[in-house]
Amino acid sequence: MTRVTLSRNLAMWSTALAVAGLALLPAIASAQSPAEPTAKDFQRLVDEAYAKFKDVTEGANANYIPILDTVPSELFGVAIATRDGKVYAAGEQDYRFSIQSVSKPFTAALVMNQQGPQAIREKIGVEPTGLAFNSKLALEIYPDRSVNPLVNAGAIAAVSLVQAASEDERWKLIHDNLQGFAGGELPVLEEVYTSEYETCWGNRGIANLLYNYGRLYSDPEEALRVYTRQCSVGVNTHDLAVMGATLANGGVNPLTGRRMMPAEHVPELLAIMATAGFYDESGEWMYSAGLPSKTGVGGGIVAVVPGRFAIAAFSPRLNEAGNSVRAMRAISFIAGELGVGLYGPNTGE
Numbered sequence: 001m002t003r004v005t006l007s008r009n010l011a012m013w014s015t016a017l018a019v020a021g022l023a024l025l026p027a028i029a030s031a032q033s034p035a036e037p038t039a040k041d042f043q044r045l046v047d048e049a050y051a052k053f054k055d056v057t058e059g060a061n062a063n064y065i066p067i068l069d070t071v072p073s074e075l076f077g078v079a080i081a082t083r084d085g086k087v088y089a090a091g092e093q094d095y096r097f098s099i100q101s102v103s104k105p106f107t108a109a110l111v112m113n114q115q116g117p118q119a120i121r122e123k124i125g126v127e128p129t130g131l132a133f134n135s136k137l138a139l140e141i142y143p144d145r146s147v148n149p150l151v152n153a154g155a156i157a158a159v160s161l162v163q164a165a166s167e168d169e170r171w172k173l174i175h176d177n178l179q180g181f182a183g184g185e186l187p188v189l190e191e192v193y194t195s196e197y198e199t200c201w202g203n204r205g206i207a208n209l210l211y212n213y214g215r216l217y218s219d220p221e222e223a224l225r226v227y228t229r230q231c232s233v234g235v236n237t238h239d240l241a242v243m244g245a246t247l248a249n250g251g252v253n254p255l256t257g258r259r260m261m262p263a264e265h266v267p268e269l270l271a272i273m274a275t276a277g278f279y280d281e282s283g284e285w286m287y288s289a290g291l292p293s294k295t296g297v298g299g300g301i302v303a304v305v306p307g308r309f310a311i312a313a314f315s316p317r318l319n320e321a322g323n324s325v326r327a328m329r330a331i332s333f334i335a336g337e338l339g340v341g342l343y344g345p346n347t348g349e
């Protein structure tokens, strides 16, 4: 083969490759930025999820906080909120249930805002426990005592880590932060607060142990009161969806335009939600839904599709791990239908 033919051949090949490459481009581009579902798709999916799981009666209301056992078990709501502030909903949207542990990532965000993500890593931790949400054993077996800001120990530590000059200021900062994420006023459900505070012997033990080990950063009883109040904030399904959409929108509330956290810290927060948002069922949840999420014993769950939208659901009956049965099913169904699992389209099963 002469030099000329060689270079002609090379030129032919490179043209062919370029054409093949161009043909591949749309596929690559669409893999990187999948087309957003339409308003119709979102509405159809929340309606379908509601209809599909409304008759599920598995699980039981939380009853270790006595008042939670009195919430009507039949309530069920599903909502999707997008990063441009649209909300698609089915079922119950008005009933305000206690936010419980769904509050935890948002207070972690407040600590990150004040002191940077290193404060979370160094003063609380970012590892899943593999143990129940209220585990005291975790405090004894892990050298750093608290392991992440989404289990009770780490969440009580996060409350204590918020920089405030008084208990009142600590509470105001936390409450305002939750309201900022939701884009509206959120009441405290005083009956829930009283019921939980009167019975929170386990959490009191956790707070005192943390203090003993130098991993609580305020007076333990103050941290416990503010933590319990934070868990008693009332939200509805719509509020939860908007809180998630704020994370999906890089930290800016899509309804109010208020920046709630720097965009560069959102991935760090979502990483903790992915590994610990479902407590000791987090692996199972990533397997079925593939989305960073947070659950609460009030029956609420919020899942975030990073950069795109959030899916929230609420229903009081919980499984053994403390996660709402209907809410889990509704969210993994929608995530599966839309193929939005982080690691590739999940089946939702």
Ligand code: GLU
Binding pocket: 099, 100, 101, 102, 133, 134, 152, 196, 203, 228, 231, 295, 296, 297, 298, 322
């Ligand atoms: N306030 C509840 C507790 O401390 C939160 C638990 C949860 O929602 O998972 O037990």
